[in-house]
Amino acid sequence: MVEFTEEHEIFRTMVRDLVVEQIDPHADEWEERGEFPAHDLFRRFGELGLLGLEYDPADGGGGADHVFTMILGEEVGRCASMGVAMALAVQTDMATPSLARFGSPELRERYLRPAIAGEMVTSIAVSEPDAGSDVAGISTRAVRDGDEWVINGAKMWITNGAQADWLCLLARTSDEGGYRGMSQIVVPTDAAGFSVSRKLDKLGMRASDTAELSFVDVRVPVANTIGEIGSGFQQQMAQFQNERMIAGYQLVGAVERALERTVQYVRNRRAFGGVLADNQVIQYELADIAAELDMLRHHHWATVAAVRAGQDITRQATVSKLKAARLARRMADAAVQFHGGMGYVEELWPARFFRDSRLWSIGGGADEVMLRTLARSIGVA
């Protein structure tokens, strides 16, 4: 069980205030613009120590307990733009964990410290036009030339891609093929030969910039390799666990907020001589979602305990990602349905929530990829 201390409560209140005051009032504008000011917002978050909670204080991190990461995720997940929440998650739990875990002191000083401070915006660059779910199928190559890597290839759907200062790139560094011979490399986006090919127009998550990136003879020092040359795939698989956990934590907050707002709406909307909430069919669907949310939350508390105990949390993170994404889709459907016409127009929140929440059954590993992992873990595949 997780015990919540006074520090946890003060921290939760602080993040909630921050979200309500610094993100929500701008969400509409950022959605419309198709981008949020990552450098401004991240600096604010960085100053408050929110971008490197669990990282080593020697790197500028907070040395925090994993509970704080969960609370940060839940509270940021409540914000009016899931796209901004996702962008923050990339910075804290998707692009930086490998560097923090395996990076050399010099590399951490140069790239992790400013990411924690919010002075540098980061991206995780794994997916490619021809390989998403099947990470072992990527073809972006880094060929060694003396002390440098020469990188050629393309990356697709990269969050923060248009604003990033550096990428955590997964590339092939040998001809072994499959999951062998890959490395994680820090690529600064001011390197010659790097370019943003295009910004992608998306169904949802519109405040978050998503880009296709191109690499033509991009040269970076071999010293920019994170950890061992050739261990990139394994390191990225470990980094994916953080990605899945933070997605799950954020979705708890997102579903919680959507549920609160839907309950409020159906209790006020008049129909058939009463209010919508008088109908059991509505009550029970929302009650069922609340039950699922409870279970997800408790699953996360078990996950926190496992993280604390230093256990392998692959299964917990996979279950969380799968179930949280599906619950968010169910919540989104209920929110739109029970808001009726107001659920379908852009004047209220459900339309955006419906579009945004759909992402999480695809991004960060599709539902079927989670099921593939779980099928193996129960011995059926």
Place this chain on the structure above:
Amino acid sequence: MNVVVCVKQIPDPADPGALDPETKTLVRSGKLILDESDSYGVEMALQLVDAAGGGEVTLVSMAPNDEQSGLRTALAMGAAKAVLVSDEALRGSDALTTAKVLAAAIGRTGQPDLVLTATESSDGYTGTVPEQIAELLSLPSVTFAKSIAVDGGTASVQRQTEAGYDDVQVPLPAVVSVTAGVVEPRYPSFKGIMAAKSKPLDQVTVADLGMDAGQVGWSGAGQEIVDVSEAEAREAGTIVEDDGEGHQKVVEFLAELKVI
């Protein structure tokens, strides 16, 4: 420069609870939080100490139970230490008693250069405690500050008025009440929150302050709440159907109110 800030811990306005039908006072048994009105005083104090290049901010609070979380929040913002007066005997205290207790607690903190309060609390809002503290400590009192600048032994205060503000100067030490919303209170950082855990919080009783239990609480209260009545319900508004001439009716209505 040493600044004392009086901070009240109040029931969460988002979940305010109820009045006790017997005593007609607010039930304060649940969790209390830092009164938002006081976060402005804390911020102003931190800025003044920063500008002075030294000194510290001390918090003083009186709370019915040994509630600390509001104080921890203000400590996380950057205050150095806190005095909490907590005693069963305080139950039922009125505003004057509150001021006496706070004045005694301020006395424990040494010789502050400045005492800050909010102009009124969010739950009791009598708006009388600051002036009473000043009187009890024989200090000058300035109210409704929108900004404070300290130069040597003098504070220059902009005092909010209906028309604008007055510039006043006051010798220090003094008690100044700060208007809500005049500064942007900082968010407590993660580091601040963790550091607050180990900052000194001096929890004292009425006896520790050299006061007698009979002087405070119900027995010490010079005022009694004799009746509480519901606020008048708002009257239903007038709905103007717009048949193309709706704006005329709105103009007439506004003219009637003499706003145009």
